[in-house]
Amino acid sequence: MEVRVQNIRKEFGRYPALEDVSLDIRSGELVALLGPSGSGKTTLLRLIAGLESPTEGTIFFGDEDASKKSVQQRNIGFVFQHYALFRHMTVLDNVSFGLNVRPANRRPQAAEIRRRALDLLELVQLSGLEKRYPAQLSGGQRQRVALARAMAVEPNVLLLDEPFGALDAQVRKELRKWLREIHDRTGHTTVFVTHDQEEALELADRVVVMSKGAIEQVGTPDDIYDHPVSPFVYGFIGQSNCLDVTLSRGEIWFEDRPIGLRAASEPDGPATLYFRPHDIELVDGCGCLAGLVTAGRRVAGTRHLEVSLGRTQPPVEIELPPERASSTDHSRVAFRPTRWKLYRGAGDVARGSVQAQSSGIELAPTGT
Numbered sequence: 555m556e557v558r559v560q561n562i563r564k565e566f567g568r569y570p571a572l573e574d575v576s577l578d579i580r581s582g583e584l585v586a587l588l589g590p591s592g593s594g595k596t597t598l599l600r601l602i603a604g605l606e607s608p609t610e611g612t613i614f615f616g617d618e619d620a621s622k623k624s625v626q627q628r629n630i631g632f633v634f635q636h637y638a639l640f641r642h643m644t645v646l647d648n649v650s651f652g653l654n655v656r657p658a659n660r661r662p663q664a665a666e667i668r669r670r671a672l673d674l675l676e677l678v679q680l681s682g683l684e685k686r687y688p689a690q691l692s693g694g695q696r697q698r699v700a701l702a703r704a705m706a707v708e709p710n711v712l713l714l715d716e717p718f719g720a721l722d723a724q725v726r727k728e729l730r731k732w733l734r735e736i737h738d739r740t741g742h743t744t745v746f747v748t749h750d751q752e753e754a755l756e757l758a759d760r761v762v763v764m765s766k767g768a769i770e771q772v773g774t775p776d777d778i779y780d781h782p783v784s785p786f787v788y789g790f791i792g793q794s795n796c797l798d799v800t801l802s803r804g805e806i807w808f809e810d811r812p813i814g815l816r817a818a819s820e821p822d823g824p825a826t827l828y829f830r831p832h833d834i835e836l837v838d839g840c841g842c843l844a845g846l847v848t849a850g851r852r853v854a855g856t857r858h859l860e861v862s863l864g865r866t867q868p869p870v871e872i873e874l875p876p877e878r879a880s881s882t883d884h885s886r887v888a889f890r891p892t893r894w895k896l897y898r899g900a901g902d903v904a905r906g907s908v909q910a911q912s913s914g915i916e917l918a919p920t921g922t
């Protein structure tokens with residue numbers, strides 16, 4: 555079912571947890587709400603569920619104003635970060651719960667409830683465990699039971715609040731892939747909360763980036779990653795470097811030199827240059843960024859180098875194939891961003907990219 559959130563404001567006391575939030579969630583879509591702690595993700599989810607009511611604004615389920623509907627009438631499936639299974643009930647009874655408590659006129663026959671619950675357990679790959687109690691399951695298995703339970707009522711919308719938050723990284727990764735597969739098979743409209751950007755980008759059809767009770771950007775994972783609309787989104791999605799630079803006659807200067815990047819139509823003045831650690835090329839000579847390597851570490855297939863570019867700015871991080879970079883401290887390295895973005899007070903003003911060329915330049919220790 556389609557969900558439309560319109561101009562929602564939510565205050566707790568006098569503190570606004572959400573301010574003027576509007577969002578259209580399409581039927582069958584998997585949307586991730588992504589943002590730092592306290593940005594309002596759970597609050598938005600609880601408002602959609604009807605567990606909170608908005609201070610201002612309206613939420614529509616299809617064409618109907620949901621504020622006129624109770625939590626039950628909204629028919630929501632909800633999964634929380636911390637397992638909320640009924641400890642005294644078996645797995646099967648947990649999954650059947652939402653159907654068992656329906657009023658008699660809407661409750662399926664007992665055999666039908668059992669059949670549906672067993673089907674769902676098969677879907678979440680827990681067949682055979684239906685007689686166990688939650689205490690006899692691993693964390694990942696419990697969350698899968700919680701998901702099966704949420705889906706049992708054939709919800710209009712499935713709301714998942716960091717369902718894998720308490721699990722270790724490997725299990726999270728597996729469950730993430732699995733959740734996407736289940737979503738593709740069942741087609742439930744799903745809103746998924748996470749503060750893990752990798753999880754959001756990998757899983758969602760669209761990502762909603764939130765900060766301080768407001769939506770910063772809504773877009774496909776590619777949009778968000780490649781065209782972040784604000785420094786906040788740029789910094790929050792993936793790793794990034796930012797440098798204070800100056801524009802002068804269409805050229806970008808760092809400290810006392812131009813660095814070989816142009817922003818032709820921009821007026822002179824200060825700006826902030828953003829680039830990602832892997833969007834760089836090594837260059838030979840001048841007209842670039844250059845500094846000394848202050849630390850290096852190998853991360854899986856690449857080497858990450860911390861480079862000090864000047865006294866006044868924090869070091870930047872660049873990423874190179876290991877064979878292109880020794881990890882020797884105090885090597886000198888010269889490079890230029892191949893993809894970058896400039897932001898000035900009011901937002902982004904220019905972005906640039908050049909075809910990355912293989913310059914064939916290796917990092918060489920300076921010998922000092």
Ligand SMILES: Nc1ncnc2c1ncn2[C@@H]1O[C@H](COP(=O)(O)OP(=O)(O)OP(=O)(O)O)[C@@H](O)[C@H]1O
Nearest residue numbers: 566567571589590591592593594595596597598749
């Ligand atoms: N019941 C409440 N009473 C008072 N303030 C609240 C209540 N619930 C949330 N808040 C406040 O609203 C803001 C948003 O909280 P919310 O739980 O939505 O954040 P979140 O994005 O889910 O964070 P996290 O990633 O830590 O779960 C926070 O500043 C929080 O302290």
Ligand SMILES: [Mg+2]
Nearest residue numbers: 595596597715
């Ligand atoms: Mg939360």
